[in-house]
Amino acid sequence: MYNVNNLKNINSGKTLSIQDVKLGGHVCSIYRQSLQLYGSLAGFFNAGIRAGQKCAYVTDEYSIDQVRSGLQKCGVDVNKIQILNSNQVYLIDGKFDPQKTTQNLIQLQKLL
Numbered sequence: 001m002y003n004v005n006n007l008k009n010i011n012s013g014k015t016l017s018i019q020d021v022k023l024g025g026h027v028c029s030i031y032r033q034s035l036q037l038y039g040s041l042a043g044f045f046n047a048g049i050r051a052g053q054k055c056a057y058v059t060d061e062y063s064i065d066q067v068r069s070g071l072q073k074c075g076v077d078v079n080k081i082q083i084l085n086s087n088q089v090y091l092i093d094g095k096f097d098p099q100k101t102t103q104n105l106i107q108l109q110k111l112l
Contacts (some may be wrong), residue, residue, distance in 0.1 A: 038070035045076045054112035060086035082112060
């Protein structure tokens with residue numbers, strides 16, 4: 001199992017933990033295997049679930065079932081997160097429309 005315990009801030013070089021990433025912050029995860037991706041996501045989801053936050057993930061590279069299975073293998077309670085395909089959120093009718101995407105994200109937030 002892969003898991004991200006420490007992150008490196010590219011601006012300061014400072015080593016951070018998952019808990020140091022503030023709400024609205026971003027992490028760019030570079031991986032060679034899908035399990036590495038799921039391991040890095042697991043830290044975020046488990047921290048969010050423990051904090052009582054609503055969690056969602058939009059996938060484009062892997063199917064919803066693949067993401068669900070991979071996250072379960074990394075110890076995430078996938079019943080507590082919403083997993084969607086990018087076609088449901090970002091690529092409506094096969095193309096990116098900023099207004100539709102914004103509307104979809106607002107709807108997603110309401111569903112959580």
